[in-house]
Amino acid sequence: MKIRVCSYAELEAEGKRAVVADRKAVVIVRARDGRVYALRDVCPHKGPCLSAGMIDRGCAGERVGVYVYEPEVEVLRCPWHSWEFDIRTGRSLFAPERVKVKTYPVTVEDGDIYVEVQ
Template sequence: MKHHVCTYGDLEKAGKIPVSINGKAIVIVRAESGGVYALRDVCPHKGPCLSDGMLDKGCSANEVGEYIYEKDKEVLRCPWHSWEFDIKTGKSLFAPEKVKVKTYEVTVEDDGVFVNV
């Protein structure tokens, strides 16, 4: 079922907005590209709200002390222990096949943002 959660204008200003749909905590995230994504707003590690964390670029390295910022990968970082989750897939950067958060389908119609739960 599709739920109106916010306007695109509000999301554009805030970057991310926490919402509750049928008792489920969800965070709506706007990527730099303008795309909109929805993830479960609970870190699977210890349970804090991911919406309290920071949006950032994904970072990889080929050796110790090297930082390669991946412009096509945006992450939501947990505020407690800095676990990072790809905003498009919900997969963690450190163990993508084992640790992830649920994602939800998002549509933008006119200025409205809708999440399918």
């Protein structure tokens, strides 16, 4: 079911917006390139709203104390414990195969954003 959740203009200021689509908490995120993504608005760790977190660029490392800046990766950071999720895939940066947030298909039509929830 495709549901209109907000206008594209409503994302301009902060880059994200908490919405409800078919009784599901969803966060709509606008990437730097203008693309729009939708993720479940609940962190799988302790349950806070990811929409209260910040959008940032990715940083990875193969071991403690090593950090590799990944400017092409945009993440939504949990406001409680800073768990980071790729806005495109919902996968966590620290355990992408095990820890992820559900994503939803998004379309932008005539300036309005639609989310498809199952």
